[in-house]
Amino acid sequence: MEIDRALGWLQATPIASAIAENEILFPWIESVHVLAIVLVVGTISIVDLRLLGVASLDLRVRRLMRDVIPYTWGAFAVAAVTGSLMFSSDAVHYAHNFLFRGKLVLLALAGLNMAVFHFIGTGDVQRWDTGTGRAPIAAKAAATISLLLWIAVVAFGRGIGFTMH
Numbered sequence: 001m002e003i004d005r006a007l008g009w010l011q012a013t014p015i016a017s018a019i020a021e022n023e024i025l026f027p028w029i030e031s032v033h034v035l036a037i038v039l040v041v042g043t044i045s046i047v048d049l050r051l052l053g054v055a056s057l058d059l060r061v062r063r064l065m066r067d068v069i070p071y072t073w074g075a076f077a078v079a080a081v082t083g084s085l086m087f088s089s090d091a092v093h094y095a096h097n098f099l100f101r102g103k104l105v106l107l108a109l110a111g112l113n114m115a116v117f118h119f120i121g122t123g124d125v126q127r128w129d130t131g132t133g134r135a136p137i138a139a140k141a142a143a144t145i146s147l148l149l150w151i152a153v154v155a156f157g158r159g160i161g162f163t164m165h
Contacts, residue, residue, distance in 0.1 A: 003095070004092055004095075007091035007092045007095050008091070008092055010088050010091045011088060011089060011090060011091040011092060013088065015085070015088065016085075016088035016089050016091070017089075019085055019086070019088065019089040020089040020090060026086065026089060029082050029085050029086055030082070030086060030161075032078065032082050033078075033079055033082035033083055033086065036075045036076070036078040036079035036082060037075075037079050037153075037154065037157065039071060039072070039075035040072055040075045040076050040079055040150075041150045041153075041154060043068040043069070043071050043072040043075070044072060044146060044150055045147060045150070046064065046068055047061070047064055047065055047068060047069075047143075048143035048144075048146050048147050049143075049147075050064050050135075051135045051139045051140055051142070051143035052135075052140055052143050052144065053134065053135065053140075060129050060130075061129045061135065061139075062129050087100075090164065093164060094160075094164070097160060097163055097164060098163075099156045099157075099159045099160045099163055100156075100160050102156045103153055103156040103157050103160065106149055106152050106153045106156060107153055109149055110146060110149040110150060110153060113142055113145050113146055113149060114146065116142065117139065117142040117146075
């Protein structure tokens with residue numbers, strides 16, 4: 001298969017080989033990845049819980065998002081880089097792992113949910129973001145879907161390590 005040949009090339013690169021062969025490098029990269037995911041999921045959860053009317057009710061959604069989303073994106077960038085490095089160390093096997101593929105699908109769905117909310121669902125945010133804690137049902141639905149997707153991303157990600165060697 002052509003894709004397996006490309007993945008084989010990737011995992012044979014010097015950096016991927018170093019990660020795969022070094023007893024310390026992979027665990028360090030994985031630790032940074034986990035910490036980045038914690039920050040991603042944590043900051044997203046803060047916004048989602050606010051939209052659901054469960055937490056931070058004294059903060060306007062726009063203010064909360066402005067305060068936490070830069071940290072979300074920074075942590076997501078770190079998670080993407082560390083995840084890519086881990087993937088490169090055994091690319092052929094990761095690419096055929098059901099949980100890894102599922103995690104990628106879930107990440108795509110979480111991104112789509114976020115895009116729909118941010119670019120479509122927040123069009124009238126100024127109208128409803130009055131600090132009362134009451135977001136419209138569409139925003140609450142997006143928040144619920146977001147929380148469920150990110151919980152699934154974490155569960156699938158955690159399972160990958162148990163199915164890889």
